Amino acid sequence: MSFLLFSIATSIILFYFTKSYLFFSIIAIGIYYLIRNNIKLQSLLSLTYVLMIALSFFSTIRGYDPKGLIFLLISCFVSILYDIFKSPIWSLPLYLLLGISISLIGSIKYGTIGYFFGLLIIPIFLKEFKKRGEQD
Numbered sequence: 303m304s305f306l307l308f309s310i311a312t313s314i315i316l317f318y319f320t321k322s323y324l325f326f327s328i329i330a331i332g333i334y335y336l337i338r339n340n341i342k343l344q345s346l347l348s349l350t351y352v353l354m355i356a357l358s359f360f361s362t363i364r365g366y367d368p369k370g371l372i373f374l375l376i377s378c379f380v381s382i383l384y385d386i387f388k389s390p391i392w393s394l395p396l397y398l399l400l401g402i403s404i405s406l407i408g409s410i411k412y413g414t415i416g417y418f419f420g421l422l423i424i425p426i427f428l429k430e431f432k433k434r435g436e437q438d
Contacts, residue, residue, distance in 0.1 A: 305344045306332035312351040319358035320368065324375070331378050335385075343381050350374055350400070357407060370406030373399050390431045397427040 309332025316325035328351070335344050354374050361368035377399035384392040405420030412419075 303336065305348065306336045308332070308348060308351060309335075312355060315355050316358050316371075319362045320371070324372075328375070328378065331382065334382055338385060340385050343385055347378055347381060350378055353407075361410075366410055369410060370403035373403035373406065377403065393427065393430055397423050397430070401427075 306329075309328050313326045313328040316328070317323065331347065335347070354371060357368050357371055357374075361371075377396055380395045380399055384396050401420035401423040403420075404423060405417045408416030408419030410416065
């Protein structure tokens with residue numbers, strides 16, 4: 303229930319900063335995880351929501367384009383596929399989109415060197431892939 307409330311709050315905050323109705327679709331993710339209780343993905347998505355809020359807040363204050371925000375939204379929806387199929391291979395699109403969005407966020411401040419920040423997600427993906435592969 304708390305994840306649903308956090309999803310609603312996130313969608314309202316993102317709409318306030320970006321003026322895009324697309325972010326109200328985050329409520330659907332909250333409803334999905336209300337029905338299927340997956341604490342691990344809920345915690346990952348909560349961190350993604352915080353990153354989305356921070357990115358939209360700072361892009362509004364500093365006046366730059368919030369690159370990577372749509373990729374974060376898409377990765378939130380791809381997490382549903384990862385939850386449904388419960389296969390380690392379905393974590394690849396989730397972490398790939400997270401890596402792309404982190405690269406775009408890093409490029410705002412650091413230019414072309416910031417694109418390498420997305421590579422930081424590779425050890426997390428390999429750890430998750432190895433752990434899920436051992437469980438199957």
